[in-house]
Amino acid sequence: MTELFADATAVRRISISEPADGATVTTFIGEVQPGWDIGGNANGGYLLAIAGRAMADAVGRPPLTLTAHYLRPAGSGPCEVVVTTVRSGRRFATATASLVMSDGDERHLTMQLVGTFGEQSVGGPSHVSEQPVEIPAYDDCEFPPAANEGPRPAIQERLAVRIFPGDEGFRTGAPTGEARIRGWFAFADHAPIDAIGLLLVADAFPPAVFNTQLPIGWAPTVELTVHIRGVPAPGPLRCSFRSRFVHDGLLDEDGEIWDSAGVLVAQSRQLALVPRPAS
């Protein structure tokens, strides 16, 4: 097992300080690696996983709910994640973070985050009104297509995503007309999927609006929130992504991610710009 994802999101702690107000500032360095991108822009879930790993390390707990605002596209190269732990309580810790990329002497703020971290194992009453999305068996689903002519996005070479037959119809000019994409998520190297991996899953599928009459192209994420609702049992994850409200140049996309035991392990929602046609 090569654990490509763990390597590609690795961060190293380089300093820690306690400036004021009880907050702790922990600085990490990492590397936005090539190969986790769509046409040269690092995938938003991949960036979220790098920052989320640094934040989880700083507070010593796994992510429970994490929000990122994307301020500019990121190429590959070294990055710095500055984590400010604003509260560390008995059950939860809350931190903010900035992911900064450097371009020579220039520092570019790429992503701004806030998250609450804590263990999932609390227990309590349940009330679940929805079943896992129904999809054909993994091997009966389709490889993710490229958005246009040409190669598949680089990130898909590192994943073993499979798409609900028909939901990849936008590739061949046969979109379903419904802004929905369903399918399976796994890593190409079969690495297990932990809470940090779920942050990637939340943004690993083609935009659901590709199946509508909207232009196909890059849909820049403005904001992405992921709630981690459980630790996945082994095996590929069932995923469903939908956009219900596209207007004023912006779209929502809601994701639901279930594990092999039928448990909802993550919910995501993003606000993104409507794709512009590829030039």
Add this chain to the structure above:
Amino acid sequence: MTELFADATAVRRISISEPADGATVTTFIGEVQPGWDIGGNANGGYLLAIAGRAMADAVGRPPLTLTAHYLRPAGSGPCEVVVTTVRSGRRFATATASLVMSDGDERHLTMQLVGTFGEQSVGGPSHVSEQPVEIPAYDDCEFPPAANEGPRPAIQERLAVRIFPGDEGFRTGAPTGEARIRGWFAFADHAPIDAIGLLLVADAFPPAVFNTQLPIGWAPTVELTVHIRGVPAPGPLRCSFRSRFVHDGLLDEDGEIWDSAGVLVAQSRQLALVPRPAS
């Protein structure tokens, strides 16, 4: 028109500085007023509106997507909102903020936020797959009930919320069994509802899980994200709140808010602790 809500969420800018990295720090003071609470704890949407107003003032644009993490319950009293503008671009500005309350000499970090701000008026293609929630006419709906015996929550005196007949059944021991609450939102003084008002609306209804077998009591919000999707046309707003996944001591609650013209003007999602029975 008394504009109670505008007064109760007013903030005053007291300082501005530019410490480093191009960020601008703007500090505001305000007052968490009594009367916007549930049993002495200030409503989460009300606190979000105070912080959101300060952030919008600092960046000079209305909120587009705002996330708050709630670190401790808030009583009434003076508060300080420290806004750090991390990016101000052509279309959007992004800021973080902390809402701090004081108790004598002690300062308590109450809420930590991140948001992106900008105008809604961009336009672009639309793809809307859902209709506004169907509810009987405003005057045919019910007054919001108290969760238990005793008076209605103080905040409801300042609002003119009406509940879908039946969805208030938890009050009289006849919950619907479905974690859903629908109804109308208006201010009691008929004040117009702007983007800051929508932040309040997102948390102004009784928890949807009151209509299940779960205990009825305070459900502390861990995280609340609101996407502002439009400027409401005049008139009461149609609202629908649902919890679909309750497990491990945590629940989701999704809100959809439509204006009188049938436009989705806000979407909300929160992660909250499952209510503990009132003692």
